Amino acid sequence: MIDNLELFKKQGYIHLKDYIPKNILDDTRSRAINLKLKYKDREGEPRHNGSGTFWKGLELASTLDPNLWKNYTSGFMYDISKLYLESEPYLFNDQVVVKLPNEHFHFDPHYDNQFGPEGNQKTINCCWILTNMPKETGPLSCLNVETQQYDLLPAEAGDIVIIEGNTLHSSTENKSDRIRALYACVYSSKAIGNFDKGYYNEKF
Numbered sequence: 001m002i003d004n005l006e007l008f009k010k011q012g013y014i015h016l017k018d019y020i021p022k023n024i025l026d027d028t029r030s031r032a033i034n035l036k037l038k039y040k041d042r043e044g045e046p047r048h049n050g051s052g053t054f055w056k057g058l059e060l061a062s063t064l065d066p067n068l069w070k071n072y073t074s075g076f077m078y079d080i081s082k083l084y085l086e087s088e089p090y091l092f093n094d095q096v097v098v099k100l101p102n103e104h105f106h107f108d109p110h111y112d113n114q115f116g117p118e119g120n121q122k123t124i125n126c127c128w129i130l131t132n133m134p135k136e137t138g139p140l141s142c143l144n145v146e147t148q149q150y151d152l153l154p155a156e157a158g159d160i161v162i163i164e165g166n167t168l169h170s171s172t173e174n175k176s177d178r179i180r181a182l183y184a185c186v187y188s189s190k191a192i193g194n195f196d197k198g199y200y201n202e203k204f
Contacts (some may be wrong), residue, residue, distance in 0.1 A: 006038040007085055012145035012167035016154055016160045020128055021076065025158050028071050029130040030162040032181050035064055036098035042141065049198040050093075056105045058096040060199065061183070070095060072185050077126065077202050081187040084162055086125050090191050092116075096185040099138055099174035106138060106173045112186065121190040123165030129155040130181035137180040143168040 008014040020028075035058055042054040050059040062069040071077075072094040081089035099105045112125050133139035140153045140161050150170075153161055163169050164204045174180045193201025 005083060005086075008164070008177040009164060011088040011142070011151075012148045013142040013151075013161060013163045013169070014084075015155065016162065017156070019076075019160045020158045022158070024071050024074060025128075025130065025146055027137055028068065028128060028183050029157070031068055032061070032096040032130055032183050035061060035096050035178060036100065036181075037130055039064070040100070044189075047204045053201050056103070059093055061096040063096045068183075071183075073204065077185060077187075078095070080126060080160070080162070081124065081185075081204060084164075085122050085187060085189045087122070087189040089187040089194075089204040090189065091202050091204055092188045093184075093186040093188070093199050097182040097184055099180040101174060101177045101179065103174055107169075107171045109168045110184040111166050111168050112163070116165075116192060118156050118188070119192065121188050123186060123188045123192075124162045125165070125184040126164065128183040128185065129157055129161065130183055131179060132156050133180055134176075134180075136174075136176045137178065138174045139180075140170040141172075151159055154191070 004014055022185055045054045047054055057062060062072055077116055135154055139155055141150050142163060146149050191201040193199035
């Protein structure tokens with residue numbers, strides 16, 4: 001029987017079901033949605049860190065709500081990040097990605113390492129699924145490294161989709177009347193922060 005790490009390496013991603021502790025899930029969902037509602041009208045305004053501009057997603061979310069830090073750095077995420085990085089993890093970025101009902105917000109195919117510094121470090125994006133994500137809400141889609149086909153990943157609240165930093169992935173618009181919420185926790189095998197505008201670079 002193939003183990004999770006082997007499957008992750010074969011596919012370039014893995015979908016872990018019902019993995020987030022309920023108290024952490026509920027807290028993160030509430031904080032993520034509140035951040036989206038708080039900053040949704042500031043799109044295009046300058047920020048002092050991250051991309052330097054507010055947009056529909058909110059990177060470095062813990063700098064906007066410090067209470068998210070304990071979730072980003074929770075013990076179960078240390079275990080996950082160490083396993084899938086196969087090394088001691090470093091913190092890099094946490095991002096709130098909330099799509100409001102029928103919001104024009106989608107991601108074209110991309111891989112996360114294209115936005116970071118060049119080097120031989122590994123990165124993983126651990127996408128916390130905060131709300132149920134059937135097809136109409138714009139769930140994640142990942143390019144399966146083994147099959148070279150895109151896998152659509154409808155998911156349920158409490159799941160985690162872990163995406164290797166060189167794996168192409170995307171998502172479509174939320175065409176439902178419900179909020180679609182995700183919290184992306186990014187970790188690396190080396191300190192790679194501060195290359196732009198102050199991304200985290202502490203050892204986990």
